[in-house]
Amino acid sequence: MKYLTTIGLEVHVQLKTRSKMFCACAVEYGAGPNAHTCPTCLGLPGALPVMNQHALELTTLTGLMLDCAIAPYCKFDRKNYFYPDMPKNYQISQYDLPICVGGAVPLHDLAYPKDAQKSIATPDKKVGLVRIHLEEDVAKSFHYDTSTGVDFNRAGTPLMEIVTEPEIGSPEEAFAFLSSLRQILLYGGVSDADMEKGQLRCDCNVSVRPEGQAEFGSKIEIKNMNTVSGVRKALAYEVQRQTAELEGGRKLQQETRRWDDASAQTFLMRTKENAHDYRYFPDPDLMPVRTETLVTTARAGMPELPSAKRARFVDQYGVSGYDAAVLADDQDLSAYFEAAAAKAAKPKAIVNWVLNDLLSAVSSAGKGMRECPLPPQALTELVDLIDAGKISGKQGKEVFAEMFGSGKGAATIVKEKGLEQLSDTGTLEALVDQVIAANPKPVADFKAGNPAPLNFLKGQVMKLSKGQANPVVTSEILQRKLTAGEGPGGV
Amino acid sequence: MDTADLPFLTVTELQRRLRARELTPREVVDTLAARIEAVDPAIHAYLSTDLDQARRDADAADVSLPLGGVPIAIKDVISVAGQPCGCASHILDGYVAPYDATCIARLRAAGAIPFGRLNMDEFAMGSSTENSSKGATLNPWDTTRVPGGSSGGSAASVAARTAFASLGTDTGGSIRQPAALCGVVGLKPSYGRISRYGLVAFASSLDQVGPFTKTVEDAARLLGVMSGLDPHDSTTLDAPVPDYAALLTGDIKGLKLGLPKEYFISGIDPQVEAAVRAAVDHYTKLGAEIVEVSLPHTEYAVAVYYIVATAEASANLARFDGVRYGHRARDTSGLLDFYGKTRAEGFGPEVKRRIILGTYVLSSGYHDAYYLQAQKVRTLIRKDFEDAFQTVDALICPTSPVPAFKLGEHTQNPLAMYLQDIFTIAANLAGVCGVSLPCGFAQVDGKDLPIGLQLLGPSFDEARLLQIAHAYEQTTDWHTRRPS
Ligand SMILES: [Zn+2]
Numbered sequence: 016m017k018y019l020t021t022i023g024l025e026v027h028v029q030l031k032t033r034s035k036m037f038c039a040c041a042v043e044y045g046a047g048p049n050a051h052t053c054p055t056c057l058g059l060p061g062a063l064p065v066m067n068q069h070a071l072e073l074t075t076l077t078g079l080m081l082d083c084a085i086a087p088y089c090k091f092d093r094k095n096y097f098y099p100d101m102p103k104n105y106q107i108s109q110y111d112l113p114i115c116v117g118g119a120v121p122l123h124d125l126a127y128p129k130d131a132q133k134s135i136a137t138p139d140k141k142v143g144l145v146r147i148h149l150e151e152d153v154a155k156s157f158h159y160d161t162s163t164g165v166d167f168n169r170a171g172t173p174l175m176e177i178v179t180e181p182e183i184g185s186p187e188e189a190f191a192f193l194s195s196l197r198q199i200l201l202y203g204g205v206s207d208a209d210m211e212k213g214q215l216r217c218d219c220n221v222s223v224r225p226e227g228q229a230e231f232g233s234k235i236e237i238k239n240m241n242t243v244s245g246v247r248k249a250l251a252y253e254v255q256r257q258t259a260e261l262e263g264g265r266k267l268q269q270e271t272r273r274w275d276d277a278s279a280q281t282f283l284m285r286t287k288e289n290a291h292d293y294r295y296f297p298d299p300d301l302m303p304v305r306t307e308t309l310v311t312t313a314r315a316g317m318p319e320l321p322s323a324k325r326a327r328f329v330d331q332y333g334v335s336g337y338d339a340a341v342l343a344d345d346q347d348l349s350a351y352f353e354a355a356a357a358k359a360a361k362p363k364a365i366v367n368w369v370l371n372d373l374l375s376a377v378s379s380a381g382k383g384m385r386e387c388p389l390p391p392q393a394l395t396e397l398v399d400l401i402d403a404g405k406i407s408g409k410q411g412k413e414v415f416a417e418m419f420g421s422g423k424g425a426a427t428i429v430k431e432k433g434l435e436q437l438s439d440t441g442t443l444e445a446l447v448d449q450v451i452a453a454n455p456k457p458v459a460d461f462k463a464g465n466p467a468p469l470n471f472l473k474g475q476v477m478k479l480s481k482g483q484a485n486p487v488v489t490s491e492i493l494q495r496k497l498t499a500g501e502g503p504g505g506v
Numbered sequence: 507m508d509t510a511d512l513p514f515l516t517v518t519e520l521q522r523r524l525r526a527r528e529l530t531p532r533e534v535v536d537t538l539a540a541r542i543e544a545v546d547p548a549i550h551a552y553l554s555t556d557l558d559q560a561r562r563d564a565d566a567a568d569v570s571l572p573l574g575g576v577p578i579a580i581k582d583v584i585s586v587a588g589q590p591c592g593c594a595s596h597i598l599d600g601y602v603a604p605y606d607a608t609c610i611a612r613l614r615a616a617g618a619i620p621f622g623r624l625n626m627d628e629f630a631m632g633s634s635t636e637n638s639s640k641g642a643t644l645n646p647w648d649t650t651r652v653p654g655g656s657s658g659g660s661a662a663s664v665a666a667r668t669a670f671a672s673l674g675t676d677t678g679g680s681i682r683q684p685a686a687l688c689g690v691v692g693l694k695p696s697y698g699r700i701s702r703y704g705l706v707a708f709a710s711s712l713d714q715v716g717p718f719t720k721t722v723e724d725a726a727r728l729l730g731v732m733s734g735l736d737p738h739d740s741t742t743l744d745a746p747v748p749d750y751a752a753l754l755t756g757d758i759k760g761l762k763l764g765l766p767k768e769y770f771i772s773g774i775d776p777q778v779e780a781a782v783r784a785a786v787d788h789y790t791k792l793g794a795e796i797v798e799v800s801l802p803h804t805e806y807a808v809a810v811y812y813i814v815a816t817a818e819a820s821a822n823l824a825r826f827d828g829v830r831y832g833h834r835a836r837d838t839s840g841l842l843d844f845y846g847k848t849r850a851e852g853f854g855p856e857v858k859r860r861i862i863l864g865t866y867v868l869s870s871g872y873h874d875a876y877y878l879q880a881q882k883v884r885t886l887i888r889k890d891f892e893d894a895f896q897t898v899d900a901l902i903c904p905t906s907p908v909p910a911f912k913l914g915e916h917t918q919n920p921l922a923m924y925l926q927d928i929f930t931i932a933a934n935l936a937g938v939c940g941v942s943l944p945c946g947f948a949q950v951d952g953k954d955l956p957i958g959l960q961l962l963g964p965s966f967d968e969a970r971l972l973q974i975a976h977a978y979e980q981t982t983d984w985h986t987r988r989p990s
Contacts, residue, residue: 054604054605057830058825058830059603059604059605059831060585060591060593060598060601060603060706060825060826061584061585061591061603061607061702061703061704061705061706061707062605062703062704063702063703063738063739063740064740065737065738065739065740066740093821095820095821095824095868097824097827097845099827099829099841102825102830103821103824103825104821104824104825104827105821105824165829292869292870294820294821294865294868294869294870294873295868296817296818296821296868296873296877298710299709299710299711299741299818300707300710300739300740300741301740302740302741
């Protein structure tokens with residue numbers, strides 16, 4: 016029997032704000048335990064929350080980028096449950112009136128895992144969203160032999176929760192969803208969205224049902240994946256496990272499972288019977304939020320989205336769809352490309368340099384695009400020199416390496432190294448005449464109908480010019496001079 | 507100089523003498539300390555004092571400031587940096603507030619000296635101060651009776667002249683009712699008038715800080731200092747803060763006072779009713795016009811209150827779990843057991859009753875029938891007041907249906923205790939301002955027990971409310987009497 020997989024995700028994104036959601040404490044990682052705390056984020060008696068306007072703006076911006084409807088007004092609720100990482104034993108979240116409703120994340124081909132890019136089931140798929148809301152993060156617990164320590168630095172930092180429709184059909188699609196989403200979040204400057212740093216966290220709901228069955232199978236939630244690949248692995252494991260259960264004639268129950276990266280398995284955490292009753296109610300400490308001005312502010316700060324950028328690169332610079340996708344994948348890379356291509360005679364030639372030579376040079380130097388020592392204008396200059404026939408492509412690579420190392424301009428290096436290509440026909444004709452005169456045997460062979468000596472003769476011209484002769488022009492002159500003597504009334 | 511009459515001074519008179527250099531702030535603190543030592547053991551209004559710090563503050567006091575050198579006692583629910591803030595609960599044993607509430611910071615900036623912690627019903631839940639885990643406070647007029655609650659210590663200290671003024675909080679009548687039972691002035695400002703930052707929350711949408719004083723003028727001075735927008739409390743309003751004391755002209759000719767018919771019900775003590783009706787007549791003589799008005803949803807107020815307040819309290823009190831501060835249970839096994847034992851040991855019975863009730867009304871399956879329904883009725887109650895204030899400047903009614911009752915009289919019957927707040931609760935649900943001031947005495951068992959007159963005014967119209975209260979006070983002498 017064939018089985019269908021249905022996946023829905025709940026993604027938590029740490030927003031890039033300077034201060035916490037409801038107090039003025041700094042959001043900063045790596046500080047000493049409880050260095051960034053105050054009465055509010057420690058939940059001390061009497062302390063009150065005050066809304067971080069920037070967090071509201073970033074969430075609104077995310078909603079606009081993902082084509083959500085922005086609610087005219089939203090409110091904040093208390094979600095009640097006891098846990099030591101929650102200083103108030105309730106979390107301020109949004110229950111029935113979130114900021115953003117609906118929307119979708121478009122999946123693009125390069126966002127799929129490399130090994131799955133050739134077999135994308137539904138290209139151009141958009142994964143629908145249920146909602147996006149804003150809440151506060153909890154503290155971090157550290158468990159020791161006989162005690163537990165709690166670090167409240169993270170407590171109260173702004174957290175955006177993005178909930179998808181159950182529309183994801185495979186672990187690979189889930190992977191593509193997260194990568195596509197992450198790219199958009201980075202574009203908006205909303206979050207650094209690094210899963211390994213916990214800036215992007217994801218809970219998955221996955222169910223499996225036999226083909227032909229209308230209703231979804233039992234929803235099983237998986238937690239604790241720390242990388243996008245981990246999400247894919249956990250889902251693949253879970254789909255396989257659930258399918259095996261169903262094939263074995265066993266029934267699946269709604270439950271929550273924990274992914275263990277080391278053993279690559281999921282383990283039962285709790286069943287539905289232990290589900291919490293969170294007793295949501297509106298937080299009386301916070302006023303409802305009108306979103307009108309938030310939308311205006313966010314609209315003004317809307318970036319060009321990755322899909323628009325890809326399409327524009329194809330249109331404006333004539334690059335291939337694939338190259339456009341690779342460029343747009345990284346904002347720094349695409350910005351570099353655009354800066355280099357803007358004034359280039361042939362922008363298309365820039366792409367190859369950027370995607371091949373530059374990327375590998377940057378990565379072998381152990382740097383990111385942001386620390387690239389080669390300014391984009393320098394690359395434009397180099398490519399234009401090659402394009403104008405001033406230096407050969409091969410010399411170009413040499414100049415590139417030198418530029419990357421020393422930071423000197425292309426023209427300067429060409430001059431210093433005396434690399435400028437010889438294209439002046441007068442000088443070249445004299446050199447060709449000299450070579451023809453000095454090599455009667457190969458000349459005669461060529462004239463007798465053997466084409467092989469031509470390359471030898473060309474090489475001699477190059478040697479004589481110390482490698483500076485323009486190879487294309489040299490071939491032309493050689494051929495002309497050698498065939499000219501064959502005409503009637505010749506020597 | 508002779509400081510014998512010093513404890514009986516109003517804040518206004520105390521300030522006058524301080525500024526005239528007839529007294530030093532140090533003498534004020536020393537005299538007050540002696541008075542507390544002599545009188546408080548019989549009353550038990552204070553849980554603790556920090557008189558050494560108060561003397562240092564007094565030595566540095568600038569008497570030219572609005573409350574320069576005036577010691578003020580604080581209900582144990584408001585945070586004062588460096589002082590315990592225990593809410594009269596075992597669960598906060600050992601907790602010392604590391605920060606000042608905004609109202610305290612403003613008092614300090616105005617030169618006042620917060621020096622002592624006043625007893626209360628645990629977490630402000632109660633109407634008699636018998637729910638304190640530190641023992642009851644007694645009514646200075648008759649120590650076999652309660653001072654009211656939950657701000658019983660705040661009312662009793664001012665009545666016993668062991669404080670010039672004090673701060674309390676009012677969630678359903680917790681300032682006005684004890685003020686009435688102790689014969690002092692108690693002001694509950696409009697919701698959003700004084701910042702709640704630093705006030706340990708009982709019911710966040712109802713709680714307000716307010717002053718206890720001997721006179722309306724003193725209340726006006728304290729209100730002016732503490733009021734206004736606070737960036738730490740988003741429920742404060744950016745409304746102008748007038749010079750309340752300067753607006754007390756005594757002239758109320760042409761003002762309209764509404765007599766809410768739902769507030770004169772059977773079950774009200776006849777002596778209380780007679781005193782309040784006499785006060786109404788007095789207002790007529792002062793030139794006010796009296797009209798009968800109706801607040802038709804009054805009968806639902808107590809029920810709505812015990813749903814809204816307990817729901818909010820169930821979340822507000824969740825943080826007291828022994829993990830970060832306060833009492834923690836020993837010999838526990840596992841997290842749930844730790845939470846359970848800590849809270850079982852730390853909270854008193856009334857607090858537990860309300861947490862359980864609040865948890866219940868928010869629970870899945872009951873949320874709509876109780877919490878949501880209560881919110882709808884609350885809107886109707888608020889509208890009752892808005893409608894009434896279309897035609898009248900203030901409402902006039904009793905503060906409490908009865909004078910001070912005996913200790914233990916209602917402790918076995920929570921419902922009877924809840925009905926003590928029947929006239930005060932609606933004002934909190936509506937967010938309006940209210941004041942209780944002395945308007946007579948009931949003779950009970952050979953003792954004089956104070957009776958309180960309640961005036962309720964529209965939100966953020968404290969100026970008018972105080973003006974009306976002041977006009978009555980200045981033409982009567984109830985407020986000048988004090989317990990022997
Ligand atoms: Zn903080």
